[in-house]
Amino acid sequence: MGQRGKMRILIVLEPSGGGSGRNALDLVAATLDRGHDTHLVYSATRMDPLFARRLSAICPSRRHRVDMDRAPGPRDLFALRGLRQLLRRLGPFDVIHAHSSKAGALTRLLPRRYGARIYTPHAFRTMDPACRGIARAVFGGVEGALARWATDALICVSPDERAEAQRLRAPLDRTHLVPNGVPRATPSVPLTRADLNLSPTDIVFGFVGRLSAQKDPLAFVEAIARIRDLTHVRVIIVGVGELEAQLQQQIDAKGLGEVIRCVGQDDAARYYPLFDIFVLTSRYESMPYVLIEAAEAGLPMIATDVSTADSIILDGQNGLVVPRADLATALPEAMEALIQPDQRSAMTAQAARLRGRYSLDRMVDQTLAVYQAALDGQGGSAGAGR
Numbered sequence: 548m549g550q551r552g553k554m555r556i557l558i559v560l561e562p563s564g565g566g567s568g569r570n571a572l573d574l575v576a577a578t579l580d581r582g583h584d585t586h587l588v589y590s591a592t593r594m595d596p597l598f599a600r601r602l603s604a605i606c607p608s609r610r611h612r613v614d615m616d617r618a619p620g621p622r623d624l625f626a627l628r629g630l631r632q633l634l635r636r637l638g639p640f641d642v643i644h645a646h647s648s649k650a651g652a653l654t655r656l657l658p659r660r661y662g663a664r665i666y667t668p669h670a671f672r673t674m675d676p677a678c679r680g681i682a683r684a685v686f687g688g689v690e691g692a693l694a695r696w697a698t699d700a701l702i703c704v705s706p707d708e709r710a711e712a713q714r715l716r717a718p719l720d721r722t723h724l725v726p727n728g729v730p731r732a733t734p735s736v737p738l739t740r741a742d743l744n745l746s747p748t749d750i751v752f753g754f755v756g757r758l759s760a761q762k763d764p765l766a767f768v769e770a771i772a773r774i775r776d777l778t779h780v781r782v783i784i785v786g787v788g789e790l791e792a793q794l795q796q797q798i799d800a801k802g803l804g805e806v807i808r809c810v811g812q813d814d815a816a817r818y819y820p821l822f823d824i825f826v827l828t829s830r831y832e833s834m835p836y837v838l839i840e841a842a843e844a845g846l847p848m849i850a851t852d853v854s855t856a857d858s859i860i861l862d863g864q865n866g867l868v869v870p871r872a873d874l875a876t877a878l879p880e881a882m883e884a885l886i887q888p889d890q891r892s893a894m895t896a897q898a899a900r901l902r903g904r905y906s907l908d909r910m911v912d913q914t915l916a917v918y919q920a921a922l923d924g925q926g927g928s929a930g931a932g933r
Contacts, residue, residue: 558587559588560650563598566836567669571646573728596812619649647668663700668708674711705858723920725914736814738817754782754786761830763830765794768798773875774886780806783822828878835855838860842901843904844902847891848898850867852869864901869881
């Protein structure tokens with residue numbers, strides 16, 4: 548360890564984007580600001596434009612490209628060799644913090660002499676309802692074995708993720724709960740309703756996220772189509788992904804082109820001030836940044852009953868939690884309830900009072916405490932939740 552408690556930290560990431568990418572970049576920036584010697588290993592295989600923009604702000608000598616594939620395969624051997632060569636050149640580090648399952652598996656196959664091994668899954672693969680049978684057994688077996696034998700600290704970002712870690716038999720004394728945190732939103736270029744031809748009387752539902760099967764934007768559009776009166780309803784969808792073309796086809800087929808606007812990849816902070824209600828339709832999640840951002844923006848929310856929704860949303864106070872199993876009925880009913888002025892006004896006021904629970908400084912403090920506990924060999928008494 549460096550002078551006066553400063554650490555050498557290596558953060559390793561496979562999906563260069565989404566919530567895990569944001570978490571990793573936030574940690575890099577915050578730990579550098581606090582004087583730690585932090586480096587980032589990233590993969591360009593899955594990199595979104597927002598990640599690339601933030602990556603360019605990191606000193607070139609502190610960012611290192613090692614391409615990794617999401618799915619297991621023979622190319623993993625090349626990624627492992629690349630990591631080993633980089634560590635021989637730059638290491639050792641005090642801690643190596645891997646984000647997501649692929650980076651977590653590869654870094655924990657390396658000897659501990661390169662640094663204490665910290666792992667954040669950002670939703671175990673076994674939390675995906677589509678992961679069943681042999682695949683679930685294999686992924687679960689690998690995660691459990693690595694947690695027991697090759698992990699100095701496991702950081703879970705949600706209570707559900709921690710519960711899944713326990714089901715996979717991860718050691719309790721090395722499992723920590725550190726929820727994601729966000730800075731106060733500062734949109735790069737603020738938008739007004741006039742910019743998007745929205746009237747002051749429009750009720751705007753917002754969706755932010757990857758257009759993927761996990762986030763299920765198709766269910767969101769289906770729910771919009773079931774709302775009985777769309778006269779003053781407008782919808783903004785922020786994001787890109789593999790379902791983009793199918794989503795637009797669905798919007799056109801439902802005759803919702805005047806109601807729904809897809810704006811593509813953009814700075815979501817520009818759009819939160821335009822939303823009246825935020826909607827999350829995910830099939831599974833760990834600790835979704837978009838829900839935290841909506842909460843910190845003081846928005847009433849509607850979300851499926853996955854992962855941390857019921858810890859961010861106090862059902863009936865600052866939003867509504869709807870059952871994923873009955874989404875086709877429950878989601879349009881919840882949306883119609885919040886279209887009503889009295890209920891929307893009451894939830895908006897309560898949402899404003901509940902802001903400030905998920906700060907970035909708190910997340911960084913707890914993460915550094917986990918690092919220190921791993922170095923000290925003190926198990927879970929690091930100040931982060933367990």
